[in-house]
């Protein structure tokens with residue numbers, strides 16, 4: 639179903655999935671299988687419900703907040719998510735953060751994944767590694783994961799980490 643997204647949950651007004659207040663779109667399905675994953679129920683693509691892209695779009699933009707794609711593994715639904723991201727960028731000025739168990743380099747090497755992240759602003763990349771898990775980390779679960787400024791990285795052709803307004807690198 640090309641115009642559908644498998645959605646586990648839409649969470650509004652969260653402050654843990656990126657900068658500021660955000661609406662998080664939790665996608666169903668994951669093929670990364672990190673040891674110690676806290677979201678195992680989302681591994682099943684049939685967890686939650688299928689929703690039309692337009693319905694998801696309407697729900698996401700009905701809030702004043704910016705938007706985060708998270709899962710699960712969003713890249714499993716890269717094609718319909720790209721359609722959604724195109725609409726968000728065409729009709730709103732909202733920023734999009736995206737989480738993936740794939741690294742930035744792996745994503746850039748895959749044309750379908752790359753098309754999606756080119757529409758997003760910040761990527762939190764890499765597998766969750768419980769050996770590097772710390773409870774005080776902001777916006778990520780383990781220290782090996784990177785928070786990447788996608789636009790700056792693509793423009794400079796190198797990986798540039800995202801910094802917040804206080805210039806702290808995560």
Ligand code: SF4
Pocket residue numbers: 668669670671672673675676677678680709710711738739765766
């Ligand atoms: S990518 Fe995320 S949802 Fe998938 S196994 Fe790793 S931590 Fe869990």
